[in-house]
Amino acid sequence: MRGALAALAALALLAPAWAARAEPSSPLRDEIALSGDSWLVPGAFNPGRSPDGNTVILKGPKGAILVDTGRTAGHVESIDAALRRLKLRPVAIINTHWHLDHVSGNLALRAANPAITVYGTSAIEGALTGFLADSAAAARVAISSGSMPVSALPDVQGDLDTIARGRELRPDETVDENRDLVLAGRSLSLHVAERAVTARDLWIYDAAQRRAIVGDLVTGAVPFLDTACPEGWLHALDAVAAVGARQIIPGHGAPMNRTGFARWRDAFGDFIACARGSGALETCSAGWLAGAAEFIGTDGRRAKAMADYYGELIRSGKLDGYCRA
Numbered sequence: 001m002r003g004a005l006a007a008l009a010a011l012a013l014l015a016p017a018w019a020a021r022a023e024p025s026s027p028l029r030d031e032i033a034l035s036g037d038s039w040l041v042p043g044a045f046n047p048g049r050s051p052d053g054n055t056v057i058l059k060g061p062k063g064a065i066l067v068d069t070g071r072t073a074g075h076v077e078s079i080d081a082a083l084r085r086l087k088l089r090p091v092a093i094i095n096t097h098w099h100l101d102h103v104s105g106n107l108a109l110r111a112a113n114p115a116i117t118v119y120g121t122s123a124i125e126g127a128l129t130g131f132l133a134d135s136a137a138a139a140r141v142a143i144s145s146g147s148m149p150v151s152a153l154p155d156v157q158g159d160l161d162t163i164a165r166g167r168e169l170r171p172d173e174t175v176d177e178n179r180d181l182v183l184a185g186r187s188l189s190l191h192v193a194e195r196a197v198t199a200r201d202l203w204i205y206d207a208a209q210r211r212a213i214v215g216d217l218v219t220g221a222v223p224f225l226d227t228a229c230p231e232g233w234l235h236a237l238d239a240v241a242a243v244g245a246r247q248i249i250p251g252h253g254a255p256m257n258r259t260g261f262a263r264w265r266d267a268f269g270d271f272i273a274c275a276r277g278s279g280a281l282e283t284c285s286a287g288w289l290a291g292a293a294e295f296i297g298t299d300g301r302r303a304k305a306m307a308d309y310y311g312e313l314i315r316s317g318k319l320d321g322y323c324r325a
């Protein structure tokens with residue numbers, strides 16, 4: 001059971017070891033203005049809670065585009081409140097990847113705005129019958145056996161409800177190859193990364209703002225490697241670096257400039273190389289904590305526990321299956 005618990009860590013379908021005391025649901029988070037009629041609704045990763053990814057709102061002449069929709073009801077309320085303040089109606093959602101902290105909000109947002117068109121890759125098909133189905137089964141076992149901490153139950157039950165409606169998370173428009181398109185009257189380039197955070201991720205380049213919105217290809221405190229091919233992920237970061245963005249919006253954490261992104265990428269590359277090597281794994285997590293310190297914030301203990309776990313995940317070869325086509 002321990003392995004099953006660990007295997008679901010970042011998606012936090014099961015309470016991970018570092019989820020000690022749960023904090024109450026986070027209060028509503030106000031949007032942060034970015035240049036060019038764009039806003040960030042910050043995600044959160046509070047102690048004992050499952051994470052919400054960031055949401056980016058892009059305003060166009062014909063409505064708003066949402067990049068990712070978070071996990072919790074509180075995050076969706078934050079998006080709704082921002083849209084009301086900005087007097088915007090969403091017409092499109094772009095999901096960077098299928099992890100539940102980025103797609104769960106689709107359900108409520110689509111119910112409230114039936115005209116929304118969802119863009120995403122086909123990778124969710126494999127996830128619905130594979131990782132998500134397995135996670136749900138393991139979570140139900142943990143709940144019925146009493147090994148699920150009570151504090152984790154609300155978030156986990158929310159995820160189980162979302163997975164039960166998993167077919168509704170499928171995109172209306174499947175984007176499996178790079179594509180330039182005009183959404184809500186706004187020109188965007190959708191880039192596909194193969195075998196990176198998931199089997200196929202999307203990241204968005206807004207050339208007019210020189211901004212890359214990259215989902216979990218960049219995450220503040222720790223890279224969520226649960227369903228990742230580390231080498232494919234590094235390759236995707238090369239593509240992000242080559243696009244010429246001045247600003248990078250990560251899937252979790254604050255916006256970065258080019259040099260901040262370069263430092264994060266270096267720390268990530270060093271962590272992967274270390275975990276692929278043969279030295280002590282503790283040196284890998286210590287290296288991550290030092291190299292990524294500016295992105296980790298105050299919760300170094302959790303970041304260390306997660307880096308320890310992911311280092312072991314890489315070293316054990318358990319992720320290698322994600323690198324095969």
Ligand SMILES: [Zn+2]
Pocket residue numbers: 051052053099101102216224251252
């Ligand atoms: Zn995420």
